[in-house]
């Protein structure tokens with residue numbers, strides 16, 4: 154029997170939630186392609202290990218950029234591979250799919266995502282906006298007549314949304330999130346230390362010593378790369394406060410976008426947000442000190458959800474279950 158699945162088709166990771174099983178797949182959104190034959194060589198974790206280490210005839214690409222599909226054919230191949238992997242495990246054939254997208258996608262992008270899921274072996278395909286689904290996955294009851302606020306920060310996009318009565322009342326999606334932070338770190342290290350580092354190294358630095366606030370006793374980390382001047386391998390040491398400096402402008406822009414959204418809402422909803430606070434979800438919400446940065450700038454309570462990387466996939470599964478219950482009540 155076909156089971157329903159929720160898919161978080163993210164810029165950085167694809168997560169699949171199966172009813173009754175929980176999250177059954179969690180892999181990077183990367184595909185390795187042979188540039189001579191155009192054949193897909195590896196998908197997901199296996200392809201991710203190739204990023205920055207490929208010979209000239211292999212290209213490891215991310216088919217989604219900034220939260221939207223930049224390469225439709227490769228996205229479809231990636232989705233088919235992941236859905237196929239579940240069928241092999243005996244989970245399902247032709248499942249109904251709830252797939253999630255940022256709030257600012259165009260109608261063409263919306264159709265492209267639905268089409269990719271249908272052609273990848275889906276039954277009925279539904280598309281829902283990420284912050285709504287993330288809020289449900291984070292355990293917020295968005296269906297009551299009161300305001301809830303969520304900021305979903307992933308790899309490509311930060312989605313800021315205020316929800317009430319099951320819908321988005323105000324939102325903004327900006328293409329600034331974890332990926333931009335990785336490039337900020339790489340640019341900073343090149344400028345300040347004359348060292349060229351790869352995408353993986355920048356991401357490791359962010360995860361190990363990344364911080365949204367200056368700290369009194371900064372941790373240090375050794376970083377290896379290529380010396381800009383000599384072209385030779387070189388090792389340097391960076392500390393936490395340097396990474397805060399690298400991330401400062403991007404974080405400031407995300408906070409400013411949040412303030413702009415708050416400024417558009419009616420006073421009753423604003424009062425609900427003061428009472429109930431803001432929930433941060435998505436992988437980037439795990440950045441050290443980010444909740445404190447938001448609460449000090451916005452003067453409202455801010456918490457990071459539980460398992461922020463899983464919220465969208467889990468919320469998508471829960472939404473499908475909710476829709477089925479409503480459908481069976483109608484019958």
Ligand SMILES: Nc1ncnc2c1ncn2[C@@H]1O[C@H](COP(=O)(O)OP(=O)(O)OP(=O)(O)O)[C@@H](O)[C@H]1O
Nearest residue numbers: 163164165166307308309310331435436437439440
């Ligand atoms: N501990 C951590 N500290 C800082 N950033 C982290 C941490 N863990 C994961 N991230 C970042 O979270 C991002 C991935 O988050 P997530 O899986 O929620 O995004 P996504 O859903 O794939 O992206 P999008 O929603 O933009 O399509 C990556 O940029 C990753 O570097």
